[in-house]
Amino acid sequence: MRAKYVMSEVFLGLWRNISMTIAMIITMAVSLTMLGAGLLLYNQVDVIERHYQTNLEVVVYLQQDIDQATTDQINAELKESDLVAEVQYESKEEAYERFQETFEDTPDLVKSVDAEALPPAFRVKMKDIADAPELQKQFEGREGVFQVTNQREILQQVFDILGGAQRLTLIIALVQGVAALMLVANTIQVAAYSRRREVAIMKLVGAPNWFVQAPFVLEAVFAGVIGSIFAFGTLIAAKFLVIDGQFADLFKLMPPITMQAILIQLPILVGVSAVISAITAWITLRFNIKV
Amino acid sequence: MIQLEGVTKHYPRSNRPSVEDVNVFIDKGEFVFFIGPTGAGKSTMIKLLLREEVPDKGKITVGDTDVTRLRRWKVPAYRRSIGCVFQDFRLLPNRTAAENVAFALEVIGKPRSVARRVVPEVLELVGLGGKEHRYPHELSGGEQQRVAVARAFVNRPLLLLADEPTGNLDPDTSIEIMRLLDRISRTGTTILMVTHDSNIVNQMRRRVIEIENGQIVRDQARGVYG
Numbered sequence: 404m405r406a407k408y409v410m411s412e413v414f415l416g417l418w419r420n421i422s423m424t425i426a427m428i429i430t431m432a433v434s435l436t437m438l439g440a441g442l443l444l445y446n447q448v449d450v451i452e453r454h455y456q457t458n459l460e461v462v463v464y465l466q467q468d469i470d471q472a473t474t475d476q477i478n479a480e481l482k483e484s485d486l487v488a489e490v491q492y493e494s495k496e497e498a499y500e501r502f503q504e505t506f507e508d509t510p511d512l513v514k515s516v517d518a519e520a521l522p523p524a525f526r527v528k529m530k531d532i533a534d535a536p537e538l539q540k541q542f543e544g545r546e547g548v549f550q551v552t553n554q555r556e557i558l559q560q561v562f563d564i565l566g567g568a569q570r571l572t573l574i575i576a577l578v579q580g581v582a583a584l585m586l587v588a589n590t591i592q593v594a595a596y597s598r599r600r601e602v603a604i605m606k607l608v609g610a611p612n613w614f615v616q617a618p619f620v621l622e623a624v625f626a627g628v629i630g631s632i633f634a635f636g637t638l639i640a641a642k643f644l645v646i647d648g649q650f651a652d653l654f655k656l657m658p659p660i661t662m663q664a665i666l667i668q669l670p671i672l673v674g675v676s677a678v679i680s681a682i683t684a685w686i687t688l689r690f691n692i693k694v
Numbered sequence: 695m696i697q698l699e700g701v702t703k704h705y706p707r708s709n710r711p712s713v714e715d716v717n718v719f720i721d722k723g724e725f726v727f728f729i730g731p732t733g734a735g736k737s738t739m740i741k742l743l744l745r746e747e748v749p750d751k752g753k754i755t756v757g758d759t760d761v762t763r764l765r766r767w768k769v770p771a772y773r774r775s776i777g778c779v780f781q782d783f784r785l786l787p788n789r790t791a792a793e794n795v796a797f798a799l800e801v802i803g804k805p806r807s808v809a810r811r812v813v814p815e816v817l818e819l820v821g822l823g824g825k826e827h828r829y830p831h832e833l834s835g836g837e838q839q840r841v842a843v844a845r846a847f848v849n850r851p852l853l854l855l856a857d858e859p860t861g862n863l864d865p866d867t868s869i870e871i872m873r874l875l876d877r878i879s880r881t882g883t884t885i886l887m888v889t890h891d892s893n894i895v896n897q898m899r900r901r902v903i904e905i906e907n908g909q910i911v912r913d914q915a916r917g918v919y920g
Binding site: 405408600601603604605606607608609610611612614693 | 746776778784797800
């Protein structure tokens with residue numbers, strides 16, 4: 404009986420103030436989409452890091468004209484090092500083969516590079532990739548060594564870009580979120596005003612506070628949940644249209660953003676928006692409906 | 695039943711009427727008129743008794759409840775023991791007479807079966823038998839006030855507060871409402887009524903408490919408007 408009354412009040416309230424309700428849902432949806440995107444990026448950085456952690460290497464490129472004795476000496480030193488797990492020698496020929504494989508889609512590039520131009524190298528697997536700079540210091544500038552590269556540094560740039568994008572989405576989420584919550588507060592005020600007769604009578608006859616407040620809080624929660632469902636839909640659409648669609652090639656470079664990672668956003672977004680909307684509505688009511 | 699001891703309430707930032715060191719004792723089943731000029735503090739007294747306001751000083755006891763020390767979350771339960779009637783009726787326009795009365799039961803969680811049984815009874819009692827399904831705009835002012843009285847009485851409160859219940863009604867209708875309140879008073883309900891209507895006070899000859907500038911200037915059994 405009471406539940407039915409509360410629900411009818413909720414929908415009546417949302418309907419009576421429909422433009423505000425829509426504005427509230429839209430801003431919430433945008434904010435939550437950004438929040439979801441931010442969380443996905445955060446997750447993605449983690450996935451990439453784990454994916455490459457085991458595969459990252461330090462590559463010690465050797466001079467083109469290095470002699471066998473120096474090569475052996477460097478090899479021995481690398482193998483003796485406490486930091487190193489595994490050392491693999493890659494001759495000029497092997498390097499060229501690998502180059503051809505990597506760029507088989509762009510035969511022009513392959514043709515333009517002379518097989519002789521690629522240096523021989525040691526591909527070093529570290530025990531802990533974090534120690535790479537130390538190894539770099541030891542071998543950089545040595546006789547016979549052309550260059551030491553740490554793949555982690557290259558990857559770091561990718562992380563920086565992802566991190567920047569993540570910060571941007573979270574800032575937008577925050578700004579939009581503040582706007583959404585202000586709209587919630589405003590909607591609640593309007594709703595409280597348009598129902599002031601009912602509220603006054605309810606308080607007069609001793610309706611419990613939760614019962615007086617429930618329709619308003621549920622209005623906000625309802626809008627929040629609808630907003631989060633829209634946000635979730637946007638993320639799904641982005642997965643199909645952007646990640647797997649237009650920019651599929653770009654995203655091939657990194658492990659894919661899985662459907663599972665997106666699905667898990669639904670309960671997060673619904674939960675976050677419902678709880679924050681409810682709290683905002685409740686605080687607004689404390690100022691607008693005095694017991 | 696009701697005891698006010700040294701009750702003081704000021705509104706420093708507004709010119710709402712204040713109440714100054716009021717001491718009153720009202721017994722169970724009494725019918726008391728609060729009279730006095732506009733702005734004397736009569737309605738403030740009602741607000742204090744309803745616990746819409748908390749006094750700055752002093753103690754208010756209603757029944758066994760120390761209203762001044764009542765916790766916020768206990769206020770709704772306290773208000774269920776009080777019925778309230780106002781000059782402007784305060785009915786819900788989109789609900790029938792019966793639904794308005796049932797609303798008071800509904801919002802405090804009484805099951806529907808109780809409303810079905812009690813609402814026709816109380817509407818009959820206030821003389822609205824047969825008009826249960828009329829909307830407020832289909833009822834006269836007197837009839838609307840009867841609905842309000844029915845709503846206030848449906849929970850059988852110990853105390854009925856009436857803030858100028860006849861203020862919007864013509865003299866004949868006012869007398870009918872007073873008869874109704876008198877009947878309710880005979881059931882043992884304490885009634886506290888704020889009024890400016892000298893005719894009613896003079897006819898009823900009940901206890902009169904006159905307030906001026908927030909202080910009691912007269913407290914007379916079987917008094918007149920003066």
